[in-house]
Amino acid sequence: xxxxxxxQVLRAIVQDYVGTEEPVGSKALTERHGLGVSPATVRNDMAxxxxxxxxxxxxxxxxxxxxxxxxxxxxxxxxxxxPMTAPERRAIQNFLDGAVDxxxxxxxxxxxxxxxxxxxxxxxxxxLTRSTVRHxxxxxxxxxxxxxxxxxxxGRVEQRMIDCPAPFGETSLADLxxxxxxxxxxxxxxxxPQLVExxxxxxxxxxxxxxxxxxxxxxxTLVEENEERLVIGGTANLTRxxxxxxxxxxxxxxxxxxxxxxxxxxxxxxxxxxTVRIGHENAYEGLNSTSIVSVxxxxxxxxxxxxxxxxxxxxxxxxxxxxxxxVARYVGQILAES
Amino acid sequence: xxxxxxxQVLRAIVQDYVGTEEPVGSKALTERHGLGVSPATVRNDMAxxxxxxxxxxxxxxxxxxxxxxxxxxxxxxxxxxxPMTAPERRAIQNFLDGAVDxxxxxxxxxxxxxxxxxxxxxxxxxxLTRSTVRHxxxxxxxxxxxxxxxxxxxGRVEQRMIDCPAPFGETSLADLxxxxxxxxxxxxxxxxPQLVExxxxxxxxxxxxxxxxxxxxxxxTLVEENEERLVIGGTANLTRxxxxxxxxxxxxxxxxxxxxxxxxxxxxxxxxxxTVRIGHENAYEGLNSTSIVSVxxxxxxxxxxxxxxxxxxxxxxxxxxxxxxxVARYVGQILAES
DNA sequence: AGCTGGCACTCGTATGCGCCGAGTGCCAGG
DNA sequence: CCTGGCACTCGGCGCATACGAGTGCCAGCT
Numbered sequence: 001x002x003x004x005x006x007x008q009v010l011r012a013i014v015q016d017y018v019g020t021e022e023p024v025g026s027k028a029l030t031e032r033h034g035l036g037v038s039p040a041t042v043r044n045d046m047a048x049x050x051x052x053x054x055x056x057x058x059x060x061x062x063x064x065x066x067x068x069x070x071x072x073x074x075x076x077x078x079x080x081x082x083p084m085t086a087p088e089r090r091a092i093q094n095f096l097d098g099a100v101d102x103x104x105x106x107x108x109x110x111x112x113x114x115x116x117x118x119x120x121x122x123x124x125x126x127x128l129t130r131s132t133v134r135h136x137x138x139x140x141x142x143x144x145x146x147x148x149x150x151x152x153x154x155g156r157v158e159q160r161m162i163d164c165p166a167p168f169g170e171t172s173l174a175d176l177x178x179x180x181x182x183x184x185x186x187x188x189x190x191x192x193p194q195l196v197e198x199x200x201x202x203x204x205x206x207x208x209x210x211x212x213x214x215x216x217x218x219x220x221t222l223v224e225e226n227e228e229r230l231v232i233g234g235t236a237n238l239t240r241x242x243x244x245x246x247x248x249x250x251x252x253x254x255x256x257x258x259x260x261x262x263x264x265x266x267x268x269x270x271x272x273x274x275t276v277r278i279g280h281e282n283a284y285e286g287l288n289s290t291s292i293v294s295v296x297x298x299x300x301x302x303x304x305x306x307x308x309x310x311x312x313x314x315x316x317x318x319x320x321x322x323x324x325x326x327v328a329r330y331v332g333q334i335l336a337e338s
Numbered sequence: 339x340x341x342x343x344x345x346q347v348l349r350a351i352v353q354d355y356v357g358t359e360e361p362v363g364s365k366a367l368t369e370r371h372g373l374g375v376s377p378a379t380v381r382n383d384m385a386x387x388x389x390x391x392x393x394x395x396x397x398x399x400x401x402x403x404x405x406x407x408x409x410x411x412x413x414x415x416x417x418x419x420x421p422m423t424a425p426e427r428r429a430i431q432n433f434l435d436g437a438v439d440x441x442x443x444x445x446x447x448x449x450x451x452x453x454x455x456x457x458x459x460x461x462x463x464x465x466l467t468r469s470t471v472r473h474x475x476x477x478x479x480x481x482x483x484x485x486x487x488x489x490x491x492x493g494r495v496e497q498r499m500i501d502c503p504a505p506f507g508e509t510s511l512a513d514l515x516x517x518x519x520x521x522x523x524x525x526x527x528x529x530x531p532q533l534v535e536x537x538x539x540x541x542x543x544x545x546x547x548x549x550x551x552x553x554x555x556x557x558x559t560l561v562e563e564n565e566e567r568l569v570i571g572g573t574a575n576l577t578r579x580x581x582x583x584x585x586x587x588x589x590x591x592x593x594x595x596x597x598x599x600x601x602x603x604x605x606x607x608x609x610x611x612x613t614v615r616i617g618h619e620n621a622y623e624g625l626n627s628t629s630i631v632s633v634x635x636x637x638x639x640x641x642x643x644x645x646x647x648x649x650x651x652x653x654x655x656x657x658x659x660x661x662x663x664x665v666a667r668y669v670g671q672i673l674a675e676s
Numbered sequence: 677a678g679c680t681g682g683c684a685c686t687c688g689t690a691t692g693c694g695c696c697g698a699g700t701g702c703c704a705g706g
Numbered sequence: 707c708c709t710g711g712c713a714c715t716c717g718g719c720g721c722a723t724a725c726g727a728g729t730g731c732c733a734g735c736t
Contacts, residue, residue: 025699038709043700061699061716101498137487139473149475149487149495157487159495160439235573236591253574363728376680381729399687399728 002052008035009045010054011078014066018316021241023063068279068313071291075276075317082318084326088116092330099334102126102155106231109307109331114234116323119311120256122294124230124266126154126304126335133184133192138177138214143167146210148217154299154335162217164210172207176214189222228263228305232256241312251286256310265292266306272296274321279313289313293320297328299335307331340390346373347383348392349416352404356654359579361401406617406651409629413614413655420656422664426454430668437672440464440493444569447645447669452572454661457649458594460632462568462604464492464642464673471522471530476515476552481505484548486555492637492673500555502548510545514552527560566601566643570594579650589624594648603630604644610634612659617651627651631658635666637673645669 002010012033016024026039026046035042046064049055054070057063066074084092095112099105106123113121137149144167150158179202183195196218200211235256238249255261261284268283269275274295280288291313296303307328309320340348350371354362364377364384373380384402387393392408395401404412422430433450437443444461451459475487482505488496517540521533534553538546573594576587593599599622606621607613612633618626629651634641645666647658 023699027699039699040701040709040711041707044708047701057700059715059717061697061714063699135477135479135485137475137477139475139489141473147473147489151477151485151497155499157495157497159489161493233595236588236595239588239591250574250577253577257571257574361728365728377728378680378682378730379678382679385730395729397686397688399685399726401728 002049003045005035005037006045006049007073007078008033009042010049010066010070011074013046013049013055013064014070014074014078017065018314021314023058023065025063028063065314068281071278071313071317072281075278079318079321081274081325082322084322089326092116092326096330096334105331105334109327110231110233113307113309113323113327114237116327117309117311117320118234118240119237119309119315119320120232120234120252121307121309122230122232122256122262122266123307124228124263124305126152126156126298127228131156131304132186132188135185136177136180136218138173138180140168140170140173144210146173146214148214148221150218150221154304158221160217160221162214164213166206166210168207168210172203172210176203176211180218192222193219230259230262230266232262237311241314248289252290252310255284255286261286266294266308269294269306272303274325276317276321291315291317293317293324295324295328297332297335299332340387341383343373343375344383344387345411345416346371347380348387348404348408349412351384351387351393351402352408352412352416355403356652359652361396361403363401366401403652406619409616409651409655410619413616417656417659419612419663420660422660427664430454430664434668434672443669443672447665448569448571451645451647451661451665452575454665455647455649455658456572456578457575457647457653457658458570458572458590459645459647460568460570460594460600460604461645462566462601462643464490464494464636465566469494469642470524470526473523474515474518474556476511476518478506478508478511482548484511484552486552486559488556488559492642496559498555498559500552502551504544504548506545506548510541510548514541514549518556530560531557568597568600568604570600575649579652586627590628590648593622593624599624604632604646607632607644610641612663614655614659629653629655631655631662633662633666635670635673637670 009029012029012035013024016029016032026042029035029042030037030039046055049070050057050064053067054073055064056067058065092112096105096108099108102125106125110121110123113123131152131154133150134153135151137151139147139149141147144164146162146164146168148160148162152158179199180196183199184192187195196215199215200208203211235253238252265277265282265284265287269277274293277292279291282288282290282292287310289312290310292308292310294306294308296306298304307324309324311320347367350367350373351362354367354370364380367373367380368375368377384393387408388395388402391405392411393402394405396403430450434443434446437446444463448459448461451461469490469492471488472491473489475489477485477487479485479499482502484500484502484506486498486500490496517537518534521537522530525533534556537553538549541549573591576590603615603620603622603625607615612631615630617629620626620628620630625648627650628648630646630648632644632646634644636642645662647662649658
């Protein structure tokens with residue numbers, strides 16, 4: 001529908017605007033990009049692009065800037081994901097290889113991503129609901145007090161304190177621990193409920209209450225939504241593009257602190273591959289002038305969580321996408337190794 | 339040295355400036371505070387205060403603002419910690435009572451503190467080094483792979499994966515677990531090293547290597563400094579006072595992300611009670627125009643970690659100190675209960 | 677001795693005005 | 707369909723001016 005050259009013009013506008021942060025005019029365009037046509041021609045193209053809603057002018061006599069729709073077209077059709085250079089890849093790997101545990105992996109990832117993209121990085125902890133159980137441990141802290149420790153295949157550890165209705169014998173506890181593990185070790189979280197359903201029946205009547213309490217706590221832990229923690233870094237980068245928008249930065253900071261909001265937004269990105277949400281495509285007011293680039297990552301082939309970047313709509317999409325993709329890939333490798 | 343009235347003038351200047359965020363002049367002072375003297379007299383007092391370095395004027399013909407030294411005097415001699423009102427106390431308690439585990443306590447505390455003070459809140463996780471061991475658990479995940487789980491009296495759980503030099507029999511592991519717990523359960527972290535020193539000697543020669551590996555990992559976990567995590571919230575509040583300082587907000591955000599910096603600063607505040615660091619008293623450049631109000635908190639009478647608030651030097655010290663103290667007190671109660 | 681009213685002075689900020697130039701839209705011609 | 711030319715728009719910048727809050731100082735009063 002749009003002629004090839006007009007697409008080139010749009011691409012040039014996006015690239016220039018991202019670079020200079022200033023509205024770009026027809027003359028500058030023809031000079032900086034070898035379009036081979038005169039400014040007047042470009043002006044006509046720009047008028048058409050504006051007609052279609054891909055670009056807009058902030059003031060009557062100023063250059064054009066891309067609209068959300070323009071960025072969308074750019075990302076979908078005009079941009080290539082920019083692969084990381086070899087040194088960058090090495091830096092990523094070196095940086096992540098030093099991690100000692102899951103917390104450390106996540107912490108390093110968020111720092112790395114923030115540094116690479118010079119934007120705000122968001123990393124979701126590997127979600128429990130898609131993981132498998134590695135081990136369940138029960139510790140007797142007091143006669144009627146048990147601590148439940150759940151270890152996942154991603155190395156994550158969750159603990160819960162349980163107050164039992166009746167004292168729990170050390171033998172019964174060991175028994176429960178053994179039976180529980182033989183059933184659920186290596187299984188997916190989603191399968192656990194039916195696997196333990198009839199477990200209380202094998203115990204003495206006086207222990208059944210306690211066993212049920214333990215099991216229901218385990219199930220709670222498995223489904224508890226707020227377990228989907230996330231970690232954020234690089235907020236200082238917000239100030240880079242905030243010189244115009246000290247009024248814009250506040251809602252963004254608020255949104256970033258409201259983990260629920262971010263989790264919902266990340267959750268909405270169904271596509272397991274890379275997803276880009278531009279400006280108003282984000283169903284949250286405070287993030288209407290930001291874009292989110294996210295991608296799933298996981299220890300195996302399967303994605304267990306997401307990570308990404310939040311930045312101004314006026315961001316370097318190819319570079320950001322390249323960095324996000326590369327980091328997700330390496331994190332997946334690290335997780336698979338451990 | 340300074341006459342009583344001059345101290346009153348300083349107090350009035352601080353209060354007005356904190357309220358209005360604008361330099362305060364002699365006329366406004368006499369009007370808003372019942373000083374009972376004329377502006378001219380106040381002007382003389384102000385000249386004297388400026389001479390002593392307690393206040394300064396940003397421009398030749400402008401009002402005065404307090405200097406760091408002025409705030410210091412205000413905090414030390416002129417301000418009373420403002421106690422929380424009864425409804426505020428109830429709100430604090432209600433908010434914290436809903437917490438389910440340590441993570442939740444910390445998360446809620448940081449939100450609460452940020453909300454109460456409308457500033458940036460910082461909460462340090464209860465430090466391992468001052469806590470006691472509740473339980474040590476060893477899980478055999480593979481023949482030569484053991485997971486160490488350490489549970490503290492504050493409810494904190496640390497885990498470490500250990501690769502042993504030789505396979506570890508299930509019996510030996512259970513044995514080690516039992517002996518280890520009988521020695522260290524209930525003891526302070528600092529005492530653990532000598533308590534386990536001779537432990538390997540009780541084991542068969544072929545197991546000693548593995549036992550030593552486990553023990554040294556345990557000791558590492560105990561001393562590892564970076565375990566002193568902290569959680570930050572309310573960064574959006576930075577924008578409240580950043581309208582003048584979009585250039586100031588960036589280093590602050592950077593400092594906040596550098597947990598090491600904050601931990602060091604918190605650590606420098608030796609006083610177990612409330613400490614206030616004002617402006618340049620903070621030995622970190624990025625925080626030269628902020629003040630930090632912090633206080634220790636703990637489950638028993640003893641402080642195990644710190645929490646506090648980071649805000650502009652121009653902050654409501656009495657109110658902030660009251661909120662920080664109250665929150666620390668309630669958090670201590672919650673921790674003691676669990 | 678200390679407080680007060682008066683007064684001249686400073687200086688930062690707000691306001692209004694005019695210029696400049698980038699950028700546009702349109703049109704006639706190639 | 708592209709191009710060069712041209713008139714027009716309008717935001718930004720520099721400058722000069724006016725305003726007013728606030729100060730320092732001094733002479734006089736209690």
